Amino acid sequence: MRLGVLDVGSNTVHLLVVDAHRGARPMPMHSEKAVLRIIERIGVDGELDKKVVDELVLAVAQARDSAQRLGCEELLAFATSAIRDADNADAVLARIADETGIELRVLTGEQEARLTFLAVRRWFGWSAGRLLVLDIGGGSLEVAMGADEEPELAESLPVGAGRITRTRFANDPPTRAEVVSTTAWLDDRLGELADHVSAVGVPDRVVGTSKTLRSLARLTGAAPSSAGPHVRRVLNHTGLRQLIAFISRMSSDDLAQLEGVSVSRAHQLVAGALVAESTMRVLSLDSLEICPWALREGVILQRLDHSDGADRTALLTGWRRGA
Helix, strand or coil: CEEEEEEECCCEEEEEEEECCCCCCCEEEEEEEEECCHHHHECCCCCECHHHHHHHHHHHHHHHHHHHHCCCCEEEEEECHHHHHCCCHHHHHHHHHHHHCCCCEECCHHHHHHHHHHHHHHHHCHHHCCEEEEEECCCCEEEEEECCCCCCEEEEECCCHHHHHHHHCCCCCCCHHHHHHHHHHHHHHCCCHHHHHHHHCCCCEEEEECHHHHHHHHHCCCCCHHHCCCCCCEEEHHHHHHHHHHHCCCCHHHHCCCCCCCCCCHHHHHHHHHHHHHHHHHCCCCEEEECCCCHHHHHHHHHHHCCCCCCCCCCCCCEECCC
C-alpha cells in the first residue's frame, strides 16, 4: 500500500510518502516539507498567532493535495511538541480540520519516544540488545530504553533545540555567558535522567536520531548523506565538545555554510549541540550511533503492524481513500 505520513513538527511540516506492506521495509517515494519554525512562534501569551496558523493551514492543505495526487491510500497525520505546547492548540486543530479535512492527532511526548524507539529497534534488530535511544527535536528531547520493541523507559523533556534558541539565546552567535548559563541549566534539567536510565539497566547500544544529531555527527567526521543510509555514523562526546567550542562562536549565517547543516536549522545548531553534550555527559556516554529512522518511520511501522486498520494505538488516520 502507499501511505502518506504528515508530521507537523516544531520546525517543519513534513510529508513522507512510502510504499510498504506488513513485514517489508517501507520504501520512500516522495518527501516534501515547509519550514514554519512553529516552536519559535509561540507568543508571550502562549499562543500561535493568526499568521503562523494561516501558514500551517496552507502547508497542511498542500501536503494533503500532494498525498492525494500521489495516490496515497491513507494519510497518517500527527503533530508534536510545538502544537502540544500552544495554549490555543484546540482552536488551531479545529481550524485545520475545518479547512483541510485533516484531523491532526497530537502525540504525547511519551508516544513520540515509544514510536521513535520502535523505528530504531526495527532498523538495528534484536542483535542490538538493550537500546538507549535519544532524539533531539525542535521542542523536546525524547529518551527511550529497553530490550524489546516496547521500551521500559520512555520520557520527553522540554529541552529541544528550537525552544532553547528562542528562550535562552538573545544573541547570534550566543555570548559565552549564554552558553555557560544554558549548559548549567541543562545539567539541572537533565539531572534525574541518569537515575531513570540506570534503573532500567546498562544499554548494549546507544543510538541517536534526528536532523540535529545527524548534523553534529557529520561535522565531527561522519560520512555524508550521499554515502547512503547503511553507512555506520557515530557521534563521539570528545569530538562534540571540540565542535561546540568552534560553532558557538559562529553566526547562524556562517553555520549554514557548513556541510551537513541546513539553512533552516543552522540557527538552532548550537542549542542542539549543548543538549546533546549535556545529555551524553549526564548519562556518561562516550559515543552514540546515528539511526536514519525516527518518529515518522515509527508511525508507519506501527500502522503496518495493525494492517487490519484497527485504531488500537490512538494514532490517527487523517483520511483513507474512499472513506
